[in-house]
Amino acid sequence: MTDASTAVPTPLVEALARAGQREVLRFWPTLDGAGRARLLGQLAVIDWREFETLRQLTRARHATPVPPPLDLAAATTPPCLALRDPANPIAPAAAVAAGQRLLASGLVGAILVAGGQGTRLGCTGPKGLVRVGPVSGATLFDLLFGKLRAIHRRFGRQVPLAIMTSSATDADTRQFLRDSGFGGLDPDFVHVFRQHDLPALDAATGTLLLDAPDHLAMAPDGHGGMLVALHESGGLDWFARHGVEHLTSFQVDNPLALPLDCEFLGYHALSQADFSTQIVLKREPQERVGIVVEQAGRHAVVEYSDLPAPLAAERRPDGRLRFHAGSIAVHCFTKRFLDRAAAREDSLPLHLAHKVVPFLDESGTLIRPTAPNAIKFERFIFDLMPLADRVTVVEIEARDGFAPLKNPAGSAADAPEHVHAALVDHARRLLAEAGVTVAEGIDVELDAATILDASDIAAVLPRGTHIDTPRVIRGL
Ligand code: UTP
Numbered sequence: 001m002t003d004a005s006t007a008v009p010t011p012l013v014e015a016l017a018r019a020g021q022r023e024v025l026r027f028w029p030t031l032d033g034a035g036r037a038r039l040l041g042q043l044a045v046i047d048w049r050e051f052e053t054l055r056q057l058t059r060a061r062h063a064t065p066v067p068p069p070l071d072l073a074a075a076t077t078p079p080c081l082a083l084r085d086p087a088n089p090i091a092p093a094a095a096v097a098a099g100q101r102l103l104a105s106g107l108v109g110a111i112l113v114a115g116g117q118g119t120r121l122g123c124t125g126p127k128g129l130v131r132v133g134p135v136s137g138a139t140l141f142d143l144l145f146g147k148l149r150a151i152h153r154r155f156g157r158q159v160p161l162a163i164m165t166s167s168a169t170d171a172d173t174r175q176f177l178r179d180s181g182f183g184g185l186d187p188d189f190v191h192v193f194r195q196h197d198l199p200a201l202d203a204a205t206g207t208l209l210l211d212a213p214d215h216l217a218m219a220p221d222g223h224g225g226m227l228v229a230l231h232e233s234g235g236l237d238w239f240a241r242h243g244v245e246h247l248t249s250f251q252v253d254n255p256l257a258l259p260l261d262c263e264f265l266g267y268h269a270l271s272q273a274d275f276s277t278q279i280v281l282k283r284e285p286q287e288r289v290g291i292v293v294e295q296a297g298r299h300a301v302v303e304y305s306d307l308p309a310p311l312a313a314e315r316r317p318d319g320r321l322r323f324h325a326g327s328i329a330v331h332c333f334t335k336r337f338l339d340r341a342a343a344r345e346d347s348l349p350l351h352l353a354h355k356v357v358p359f360l361d362e363s364g365t366l367i368r369p370t371a372p373n374a375i376k377f378e379r380f381i382f383d384l385m386p387l388a389d390r391v392t393v394v395e396i397e398a399r400d401g402f403a404p405l406k407n408p409a410g411s412a413a414d415a416p417e418h419v420h421a422a423l424v425d426h427a428r429r430l431l432a433e434a435g436v437t438v439a440e441g442i443d444v445e446l447d448a449a450t451i452l453d454a455s456d457i458a459a460v461l462p463r464g465t466h467i468d469t470p471r472v473i474r475g476l
Contacts, residue, residue: 006036015048020207027213027364035214042216046199054198055206057352058375070293070300070386072311077325078294080279081267082395088267095266102246102265106157109244109335110259111230112144113223113381114173114252115166115195120407126169128252129176132405132416134424135445135470140405141176143255145183146448150475151260154452159260160242162191162235166220170194184449189242193233195225200357200374209359209374211366217357222378223251223329224348231342239335248332249381251404255419256426258401259330264394274337275299275388280398282326285313289326290382292393299391301327301382303351325393327382328402341384348379399425430454431473435463443470450475 008025016022024043031039081088081095088095102108118127128141138146148159165173174192177183182190197218199208209217226249230236239247246268250259258264258278268276279292290301304312307323314322341347357374361367385391396402403422406414420443427444431437434457438444444467451457456475 006033006040008040012040012043016043019048019051021051024208024210024216026362027210027360031214039214039216042197042218045196051199053350054201054375054377057350057377058201058203058206061352070295070298070302072293072295072302072307075293075295075302075323077323078292078299078391078393080325080393080395081271083261083263083397083400090267090270092263095263095270097262097266098269099262099264099266100155102269103151103155103159103260103262104157106243107245108260108265109160109162109239109242109247110148111162111164111226111247111249112252113164113226113249114141115164115169115220115223115225116252117166117168117220118253121405122408125172126165126176126252127405128169128173130405130416132255132419132423133445133472134420134427134443136447136472138445138448139176140252140255141173141183142180143448144250144252144257145185146450147257147260147452149184149449150452150456153450158186158189160189160191160239160244161185162193162230162239164193164195164223164226164229166195166225167197167218168220191233191235191238193229193235195229196221198377200355200376202359203354203373203375209357211358211360213360213364217359217374219376220378222351222380224379224381224383226381227338227342227348227379227384230338236335236339236342245335246332247335247338248330250330253405254328254330254401254403255405256401256403256422257328257330258396259332261396261401264330264396265332267392267394268332271390271392273332273388273390273392274334275385275390276332276392276394277301277382277385278328278330278394278396278401279325280328280396280402282321282324285309285321287326289328291323292325292327292385293323294391299385299388299393301380301385325395328396328398328404329382330401331381333384333388337384337388341387344387347387348381348383350377350379352377399429427473431457431461431467434458434461436461436465436467439466439468442468445472447472447474 131137198221200217211217248259250257353376354372358368404414427446433454
């Protein structure tokens with residue numbers, strides 16, 4: 001038990017001295033027991049060897065290069081298989097059948113990354129708790145878990161789900177799972193694991209920042225923190241015990257995500273890819289989306305901020321952008337590939353972001369800078385791509401599988417009203433496919449847990465049905 005008399009453990013004092021960071025203890029004499037315990041808890045998880053790397057990166061102001069160093073000028077957009085395209089080298093029907101076999105054999109597991117802070121949206125807790133169901137008000141968690149329940153109903157096998165949380169989302173996510181009966185999932189098929197935090201460093205001096213006398217400014221280590229945290233939590237072994245051979249990963253803020261789409265999984269399996277990824281067509285140079293590129297047989301995702309404007313604007317003779325494969329962060333890996341990557345220490349490089357981070361000055365006054373003052377560090381899942389020997393890229397229609405919630409209401413894109421419209425539009429299109437019409441301006445919603453496709457609608461609504469009041473359509 002830590003109390004106000006707690007001394008700082010000698011090895012920590014020495015580590016802080018070696019790193020030149022003793023200043024973080026400057027308010028120690030004023031802290032009570034709880035405050036001391038809080039600060040010690042944070043300092044205890046700092047890896048001082050890694051801290052040195054962070055400092056060097058801060059000084060050099062650039063991320064560790066993605067292996068192999070990518071020559072964008074020589075890179076191209078890789079060939080993409082488009083969903084339902086008969087011109088694909090693998091027939092769509094064969095892919096669907098292969099994906100169905102994977103699901104019916106229980107060979108697919110899922111990883112949901114839900115550790116982000118949702119700062120742009122202004123979240124105070126997990127984004128997964130944000131209500132987006134256009135009629136039901138269901139949360140993002142409800143809608144995404146529903147997809148797994150629907151697969152279970154259709155194929156008779158549960159999809160084991162690992163949910164990544166962070167210091168920002170862990171407690172509330174676990175509370176949600178307890179309160180909601182695991183969102184309707186079988187608790188034996190849910191593994192919750194927490195990613196690490198990394199300290200934010202003062203951009204000018206490379207030192208740790210306090211945002212309270214007993215608290216360091218730290219942030220989750222990016223969605224790529226998944227690799228190490230899943231491994232350390234025993235998650236890879238947990239998937240193995242469930243007999244999983246392929247892992248599909250998706251993000252909590254895309255309620256239309258199609259991580260378990262049979263055709264996607266089928267292309268992944270039939271092409272014997274280590275790593276498959278979904279993309280949507282990037283149409284305009286200024287769209288803020290990372291792109292999938294290929295160079296010398298290796299694939300990588302390049303962030304929009306790293307793509308020089310002239311290259312971003314270049315078009316091919318067919319009118320498409322030269323780099324048009326917009327990454328939407330839905331991936332599928334073989335379990336073997338993730339095992340191999342997790343065993344390597346250097347699998348994922350660190351990316352730097354220059355951010356505004358409030359901090360305490362010498363006197364203990366909280367300063368809220370108006371311009372970026374600190375460096376935050378993140379790892380990205382997509383940086384695993386260059387490690388894969390065989391990558392399959394699958395193009396989907398954005399309206400079928402991409403409705404990201406990033407920004408607050410009133411923003412130009414990716415705001416709640418855009419997500420609302422995308423979900424209603426998607427429901428209306430599936431209803432139309434099932435021969436059901438919906439009156440102009442009426443919101444409709446498909447119950448994620450019971451409706452996978454138009455055939456589930458046909459089972460409950462006869463063709464010719466007309467809907468003229470807002471409604472959630474539930475399957476059998
Ligand atoms: P984003 O960075 O786009 O969203 O993460 P965010 O972190 O939720 O919001 P901002 O950037 O602070 O506004 C994309 C996905 O990756 C997850 C998020 O939960 C989201 O599903 N993520 C992001 C993590 O799981 N951990 C992280 O450290 C960062």
